[in-house]
Amino acid sequence: MMNPKPQTRQAIYPDGHGSVTLVEETMGDLQDGFLRCRTLYSLVSPGTERTMIRRADGVSLDELKKQQFRLGYTAVGRVELSRVASVKPGDLVAVYGAPYVNHASHLDVPKNLAVPLDASHDPAEAAFVGLGAIALHGFRLAKVGLGDRVLVMGAGIIGNLCAQLARLAGCRVVVTDPVESRREILKDLLVPNGRHAVLSPDGLGKDARFDAVCICASNLGVKHFDEACSLVRRGARIVMLGDGKIELSRPLMFETEAEVIVSRAGGPGRYDQEYEAGGRDYPPQFVRWPEGENMREVISLLGDRLLVARPMISDVYKASEVRKAYEVLDSGMDALGILLDWDITTEGGVEK
Numbered sequence: 157m158m159n160p161k162p163q164t165r166q167a168i169y170p171d172g173h174g175s176v177t178l179v180e181e182t183m184g185d186l187q188d189g190f191l192r193c194r195t196l197y198s199l200v201s202p203g204t205e206r207t208m209i210r211r212a213d214g215v216s217l218d219e220l221k222k223q224q225f226r227l228g229y230t231a232v233g234r235v236e237l238s239r240v241a242s243v244k245p246g247d248l249v250a251v252y253g254a255p256y257v258n259h260a261s262h263l264d265v266p267k268n269l270a271v272p273l274d275a276s277h278d279p280a281e282a283a284f285v286g287l288g289a290i291a292l293h294g295f296r297l298a299k300v301g302l303g304d305r306v307l308v309m310g311a312g313i314i315g316n317l318c319a320q321l322a323r324l325a326g327c328r329v330v331v332t333d334p335v336e337s338r339r340e341i342l343k344d345l346l347v348p349n350g351r352h353a354v355l356s357p358d359g360l361g362k363d364a365r366f367d368a369v370c371i372c373a374s375n376l377g378v379k380h381f382d383e384a385c386s387l388v389r390r391g392a393r394i395v396m397l398g399d400g401k402i403e404l405s406r407p408l409m410f411e412t413e414a415e416v417i418v419s420r421a422g423g424p425g426r427y428d429q430e431y432e433a434g435g436r437d438y439p440p441q442f443v444r445w446p447e448g449e450n451m452r453e454v455i456s457l458l459g460d461r462l463l464v465a466r467p468m469i470s471d472v473y474k475a476s477e478v479r480k481a482y483e484v485l486d487s488g489m490d491a492l493g494i495l496l497d498w499d500i501t502t503e504g505g506v507e508k
Contacts, residue, residue, distance in 0.1 A: 163182070163183045163262070164180055164181065164182050164183065165180070165181060165183055165260050165261045165262040166178050166179065166180055166181075166260065166261045166475065167179050167181055167226050167258055167259065167260035167261070168226060168227050168228065168258070168259035168260070168475075168478055168496075169212075169217065169220050169221065169225060169226055169227065170208060170209045170211075170212035170213075170215075170220060170225065170227065171212075171217060172212055172213065172214060172215045172216055172217055172220060173213070174209065174210075174213060174486075175209075175479055175482060175483075176209065176227065176478055176479060176482050177217065177478075177479070178475065178476075178478060179217075179221060181221070183262060183264065184264075186237055186239055186264055187239065187264070187266075187433075188239050189239060189240060189266055189267050189433075189434075189435040190239055190240070190264050190265060190266050190267070191235050191237065191238040191239065191240050191243050191249065191264075191265055191267070191270055192235070192236050192237040192238070192262060192263070192264050192265075193233030193234055193235045193236060193249055193251065193262065193263050193265065193270075194233050194234050194236050194261065194262055194498070195231050195232070195233040195260060195261055195262065195263055195498040195499075196231075196232050196233050196234060196248075196279050196283075196497075196498060196499045197231060197232050197279060197280055197283040197472075197495045197496065197497060197498065197499075198228050198230065198231035198232075198257075198258070198259045198260075198283060198495070198496045198498065199228075199230050199231065199283040199284055199286070199287065199493060199494070199495055199496075200228070200259075200481065200482075200485070200493075200494040200495075200496065201228070201229065201230070201286075201287065201313070202312070202313075202374075202485055202491065202492075202494070203312070203374035203398070203399065204229075204399075205227050205228070205482075205485070206485060206486075207399070208225070208227060209227075209482070212225060224255060226254070226255070226258035226259065226260065227258060227259050228254070228257065228258040228259035228260070228496075229252060229253055229254040229257050229258065229286050230251070230252045230257060230283060230284065230285055230286025230287060231250075231251050231252075231257055231258075231259075231263065231283055232248065232249065232250045232251070232273070232279045232280075232282040232283045232285070233248070233249060233251065233262075233263060233498075234246065234247070234248055234249075235247045235248075235249055236262070240267040240270070242267070242272070243267070243270065243272060247272050247273075248272070248273040248277070248279060248282075249265070249270045249271060249272055249273060250270070250271045250273060250277075250282040250283070250285035250451065250455055251263060251265045251269055251270045251271075251285070252269055252285050252286035252289060252422060252447070252451055253265075253269045253286065253422070253426065253432060253447070256269060256432070256433075257269065257286070259475075259478070259496055260498075261475065261498050266432055266433055266434075266435055267435050268425065268431060268432060268435055268437070268446075268447075268448040269432060269447070269448065269451070271285065271448075271451050271452050271455045273455065273459075274459070276459040276460075277455065277458060277459045278458070278466065280465075280466065280469060280472075280495060281458050281464075281465040281466055282455060282458065283495060284313070284317070284454075284458070284465040284468075284493070285451050285454055285455060286422065286451075287313045287314055287317060288317050288450075288451075288454030288455075288457075288458070288463065288465070289421075289422035289423060289447055289450040289451045289454055290314055290397065290419070290421055290422050291314045291315075291317035291318040291321060291372075291397070292317075292321060292422075292423075292445075292450045292453060292454055293419055293420070293421070293422055293423035293445070293447070293450055294314070294318060294370055294372075294395050294397040294419035295318050295321045295322060295325075295370065295395075296423075296445060297393070297395045297417050297419050298368035298370055298393050298395050299368070299393060300322070300325065300327055300367050300368045300393075301325055301326060301327070302325065302326035302327070303326060303327070303328065304327045304328070304367040304368065305327065305328045305330070305364075305365070305366045305367050305368075306322045306327045306328070306329050306330070306366060306367065306368050306369070306370065307330050307331075307332070307360075307364070307366040307368070307369045307370070307384070307387060307388075308322065308329065308330070308331045308332070308369075308370045308372060309331075309332055309333075309357075309369060309370070309371045309372060309373050309380060309383075309384065310332075310333055310371065310372035310373035310374070310398060311331050311332075311333035311335070311338040311339055311341070311342050311354070311372075312333075312338065312372060312373075312374070312492065313468055313492060313493055314372045314397055314398075315331065315333065315370070315372030315373070315397075316338070316341065316342055316345075316468055317463065317465070318370050318372055318397065319331045319342055319345075319346060319352075320345060320346075320463055320464065321463070322370075323345075323346055323349070323351075323352060324457070324462055324463070328351050328352065329346060329351070329352040329353075330352065330353045330354075330355065330360070330364070330366070331346070331352075331353070331354045331355070332354075332355050332356065332357045332359070332360055333354075333356070333357070333373075334356060334357055335490055336356075337490045337492075338490065338492065339354045339355070339356070341467050341468060341492075342354045344467065345464060345467070357383075360387070362386070362387075364387050365387065365388065365389045366387055366388050366389065366392060367388070367389060367392055367393075368388070368392055368393045368394070368395065369384040369387065369388055369392070369393075369394045369395070370395045370397055371384060371394065371395065371396050371397060371398055372397045372398050373398045374398050374399060380398075381394070381402065381403065381404055381405070381416070382405050382408060384414075385404075385405060385408035385409060385411075385412055385414055386408060388412055388414050389412075390411075390412050390413055390414075391412075391413055391414070391415070392412065392414050392415070393414065393415045393416075393417060394414050394415070394416045394417070395417045395419055396416065396417065396418045396419060397419045402416075402418075404416065421447070422447035422450055422451065423445055423446055423447040423449075423450045424438060424443050424445070424446045424447065425438065425443075425446040425447040425448065426447050431446065431447075431448075465493070468492050468493040469492075469493045469495055470490070470491050470492045470493055470494060471484060471491060471493075471494045471495070472494075472495045472496075472497055473494065473495070473496055473497065474496075474497050475496050475497065475498050478496060481494050481496060
């Protein structure tokens, strides 16, 4: 009896020259506790993926393939094969978390990183699940609630979602971002309430005092932390959801006694092999909101229209147009949420 032909998939890698390429690669056997889905949409994370492409400069494609240096980490797809009792072929699932989830035509995902969808969910919005979990975990770390004043620095995808979550929690929300188009999206979501404000960084008064600051900007530096420290009440929390070098001013920290926290992606469980690949849950009495629970809550909020992602979708590209999608990121245009559409037969441009 002949062995069945191994399944192949197409995946996106940096090409080592500042751009990206589609690579055809063989998939292994599906493991117990995993499901295999055919990707419908994957979402580009602009800041993270620009950084990864820069890190790959000068590295050969063969070496990048050997390292499995794929891009992407949040997507939605339809299950084709399942070794998870609660999930069956044909189900739609939102999935998150490299190295299992990438920009690829097929994905093998462990059960704790997949959330089933129902008819109330927009698949394009569900592809935001990973960034939603990151925003939700970071917001939880701020430990704020009804009536607290929260400053969100940066109105990219994570900042937008973080601001929406703060609004849902009953906080008074102020968002700053230098990009007008990003501010306009949030104004439509927040400002009609009257309790919130969306401003350019220059429009924020220096006498403001916040209970928490969520720094969602990329390329963090001294400027962001110094500004955050100058705007908080004593004992407030500053949560870093963006990336960059951290340098703190001791005089400012001494004056405010602010607590600075670096948020770790989608929550407890991220990068824990026992939780992710092994499918072992944490006891809920000790860890109430691991990353899988954060994902489920984000999908629930999206389904109930309490959290909205569609206004952030700036472009949708077919997977075969992937180079064009990443050229938009580098063009200086304000590309916010770029979706890659995998629900097609990709033609051409695939590296072997």
